[in-house]
Amino acid sequence: MNDPNELAADAINALGTGREPAKDKTMTAQDQIKETVTGNDVVLFMKGTKAMPQCGFSSRVAGVLNFMGVEFADVNVLEDDAIRQGIKDYSDWPTVPQLYVKGEFVGGCDIVTEMTLSGELDQLFDDKGVTYDKDAAEKIREANS
Amino acid sequence: MAMEARQIEDLIxxxxxxxxxxxxxxxxxxxxxxxxxxxxxxxxxxxxxQQRAVYAALKGKMDGPAGELHALALTTKAPE
Known part of the structure; x- marks a missing residue:
């Protein structure tokens, strides 16, 4: 959530310095993506947001992560064409959503779904030290067995 | 633009x-x-x-809003 006071401060700063607020426009999309995937333990590049996904595939992956109580950063590729194309180049993967854990590309919707049902996603989170609700993961598996 | 199942199979x-x-x-x-x-x-x-290799075989058909294929659910594995 953006704090309104912070936003106002940003805007005032920008007036004073001629800088753009919030985002440094000199960064390339690849730099931005790299910073996002290395600066957050779990990142989902998706269409829409985790609160309001705008594609069924994005919705499914965000739904799994939400249900498993995983804290993750969501990047809405529909808001930025440079990121939308850039993320495909970054991972050499042609589709969105894309899940990253500790800087590493895990997969898209099909892979994440398979890994959730097989328990491999739990294993990955265990290995990488990502907190999640194991009981919730079991519930997903029970519901889909 | 839609694609025939046959075309997908041929590319793969x-x-x-x-x-x-x-x-x-x-x-x-x-x-x-x-x-x-x-x-x-x-x-x-x-x-x-595995799936990167399959996407490569599809030669950009999945790409972007102009891509002919919006959605392809992929399952890949080696033979048992």
């Missing part, structure tokens, strides 16, 4: 001549397919590597 088969390829039209709209590809070359590769 061109890259994986010995693979077992099964295409299912999920919605009947020529836009949402599931493809299962079972190929010996997948042995020892993780899913990301």
């Amino acid at each position: 088969r061109a890259a994986f001549p010995d693979a077992k390829v099964t295409i299912t039209d999920l919605a009947g709209d020529g836009n949402h397919y599931a493809a299962e590809v079972i190929d010996e070359s997948f042995r020892g590769q993780n899913r990301v590597q």
Whole structure:
């Protein structure tokens, strides 16, 4: 959530310095993506947001992560064409959503779904030290067995 | 623009001549397919590597808003 006071401060700063607020426009999309995937333990590049996904595939992956109580950063590729194309180049993967854990590309919707049902996603989170609700993961598996 | 299941199968088969390829039209709209590809070359590769190879075979058909294929659910594995 953006704090309104912070936003106002940003805007005032920008007036004073001629800088753009919030985002440094000199960064390339690849730099931005790299910073996002290395600066957050779990990142989902998706269409829409985790609160309001705008594609069924994005919705499914965000739904799994939400249900498993995983804290993750969501990047809405529909808001930025440079990121939308850039993320495909970054991972050499042609589709969105894309899940990253500790800087590493895990997969898209099909892979994440398979890994959730097989328990491999739990294993990955265990290995990488990502907190999640194991009981919730079991519930997903029970519901889909 | 929609794509025929046959075209998808041909593209995959061109890259994986010995693979077992099964295409299912999920919605009947020529836009949402599931493809299962079972190929010996997948042995020892993780899913990301396997599916990257299949996407490469589809030569950009998945790409962007202009892509002919909106949705292809992929399952890849090596033969049992």
